[in-house]
Amino acid sequence: MYYDSKTPEEYLQDIPEDRREAITRLRQVIQENLPPGFEEGMGYGMMGFQVPLKRYPKGYHTTPGEPLPFIGIAAQKNHIALYHMGIYALPELEKWFVEEYAKRVSTKLDMGKSCIRFKNPKTIPFELIGELARKITLDDYIRLYEEGLKQRSEMSKNPKK
Template sequence: MQALRAAIAKALPKGFEEVVAYGMPGWVVPLSLYPAGYHCTPCAPLPFVGLASQKSHISFYHMGLYADPALLAWFEGECGKRLPKKPDMGKSCVRFKKPEDVPVALLADLCRRMTPKAWIALYEAKLRR
């Protein structure tokens, strides 16, 4: 989990901030960059990526996967190329049974693909719908 956390922190573009939110380590767009905050809790920063070590799996949350169909398609394609089997996925969550199953390099590549500015624009476009 520490190796994954370090890889994500290194890979994320400048501007995201590491926090502990929802009881897990995560990265957000801070209020200093996006004063409007998260629509559910406007005084809270805009969530982007999160990690959780659950009882039976490790969860990696990436809100861009939920909001951007092109990013999701890229990720699913890369999973097909780089992983021996299809990962267990939810709308913004990817679950791994064992720490050795976590594709750290792939998740780092995913994290590099969206800047805070791009995430804000996508978030606002989806919110207006």
């Protein structure tokens, strides 16, 4: 669901009460484990962590002038969503996460390209999310993002027939 909250604190007040505790804990785990340089903020109707414009002035390619998103946390209608752009960009990180999730959580993993969905807040593997948050530094993420942009640009110039 989209919330028109202006700050993470406001977001926490705007979301349904039954999601607030889990989202607050996710936020705290990420804050405690995220490498230095990322900043907390709001984007796309959710709270999250991003590369600040002062560090990467180009911003997000689809919305120049907006910080480059890295991790998002959202209270959706039927689940809590954690968006992690590193999982989307790094197949080896996705593989690690899927394998670790299976070892630690008895429920089936519900995951899209960058979105991990938790239908039951009681089954969120907070320790695993903390480990995931530590996996990519700010500089590594910027480098990864730029490599992805370069690959997309080259593919659009030389499409395979």
